[in-house]
Amino acid sequence: MNMHRFIAVPAALLLACAAHADPVKIAVLETLSGPQASTGQTFRAGVRYAIDKMNAAGGWNGEPVQLVEYDNQGGPAGASDKLKAAIADGVQIVVQGASSAIGGQITEDVRKHNLRNPGKEIVYINVGAEALELTGEKCNFHHFRLTGNAQVRTKVLVQGMKQAKALGTKVYAINQNYSWGQDMESAIVANAAAGGYQVVEKTLHDVNKIQDFSPYIAKISASGAQTVLTGNWSNDLLLMMKAAKAAGLKAAFGTVFLDQPGNIRNAGDTAEGHFIVHVFNAEAAGAEGARFVADYTAKTGHAPVFVEPQTAFGLDMVADALKRTKPVGGKLDVNAFARAMETARIKTPMGEARMRAEDHQILLPLVVSTVSKDARYKVDDTDLGFKPVKVYSADEAAMPVQANCKMQRPS
Structure with a gap:
């Protein structure tokens, strides 16, 4: 009132x-x-x-x-x-x-x-x-x-990385084995034609139970993938970034949750050139x-x-x-x-x-950003931050209503 x-x-x-x-x-x-x-x-x-x-x-x-x-x-x-x-x-x-x-x-x-x-x-x-x-x-x-959701996040991430000429032709999909991770894997496969890439391998793993991601990083390296697309979050992303740094993996990561505190510190300079699709970038x-x-x-x-x-x-x-x-x-x-x-x-x-x-x-609008030393706002007490690549309006990011949503409203 x-x-x-x-x-x-x-x-x-x-x-x-x-x-x-x-x-x-x-x-x-x-x-x-x-x-x-x-x-x-x-x-x-x-x-x-x-x-x-x-x-x-x-x-x-x-x-x-x-x-x-x-x-x-x-x-x-x-x-x-x-x-x-x-x-x-x-x-x-x-x-x-x-x-x-x-x-x-x-x-x-x-x-x-x-x-x-x-x-x-x-x-x-x-x-x-x-x-x-x-x-x-x-x-x-x-x-x-x-x-x-996975559809809009992946659509925008792929478009942004392609625009930045950072999306390789060989992509590795690694995600957590439950509804969200499975949706991400499906969306990564569904966007292959639009992105101009081939999914060389897909991995679904247990959620927040893996302490050492080095075997997964070794598989990614062996696959020859130039890009890793992942919806991982929490410990599963923190520890994966740590393992990628330790192995010196050269592949660029396209992520949803790379801005989680600790990820950039864990990855160090190997994070430079990685990408994220997120809701907010202060510089943008x-x-x-x-x-x-x-x-x-x-x-x-x-x-x-x-x-x-x-x-x-x-x-x-x-x-x-x-x-x-x-x-x-x-x-x-x-x-x-x-x-x-x-x-x-x-x-x-x-x-x-x-x-x-x-x-x-x-x-809602989404922004694709890349990890760069040129970013205005630094993160994790490092000299790196998220440099905006492109902002997508709510309409540009949107995907259609799913056919299986049958909304029942109170009378």
Whole structure:
């Protein structure tokens, strides 16, 4: 509610309304312990920044938005248990990002809960789980993906590397063996004709269980691949970069998550010339990018890195939808909020992003960058940073709605 409206309301009525107003509760249900904790903690940092920003702008219905945090302990079972706890605590909006396996569990649990509890619905705000099925066969009215997916990431990465004349004719695909990694492998194969390359070998490996990637790096080297395309994240990318450096592998990496803290330090100078497709590059965003970096740094104590920008932008979309959702009996009508999310549109430092109502997949700008000593912003306390190659608008990056998304909306 606008602050000016409060002034016009008689004091007695204002007190009566306040007594019945329920604050919006947003839960971050993230991996905050175990081997993937560093990723979960960056998602949490982005959420905290965005909620603080919402509250500085007046919160919702004159009340601060409440943030509650739950550690899903890195697995679907833990996420399921913590989701039940969040529902019992009165949470209406759940935010999660690290791992599509966990995202798949949450979206299914949310769907079932909402079917069984009409009038007590919750919404899942997905800021990082990028498996295609979440906006495909598992799409549902109460799930919104506020990040990319394997199709759009790979399409843009391949185009950017080709434009930079850094995409070889022989490509090695290495990915984690679960929904996200399998989607990446399929997308790498699907883009071969457009990219003008041959996939010389494909590897799917266990997720976050491998301590030594040197055998995999040896296989890549033996394959003669000039380029490695990978969707790996967390320890699986950190340790792969370390092994690539130790072996002196010359192949260029095309990645989705190379900007995860530690990757460039682990790879050292061998990272120079590697590529990433990401949501934010401060240098590419110019004055708006510099303003966002300065504000984020002032509020959190560090520059926005890795998944933090996409999380902050995603929660800006939530703020936009909340602003347009009027309270019903002093409470948030979750279905009305979800309908507002379907038409959410925001301006990010990279350009406009908007929600696609048909499948609840955000359409957002993406940027392809290369690791270079010429980059304006350095990372990992090295002399390297991400030099922008090309920014792709939301429309340029978009892929069509998947045919198997059959969205069921509440009547």
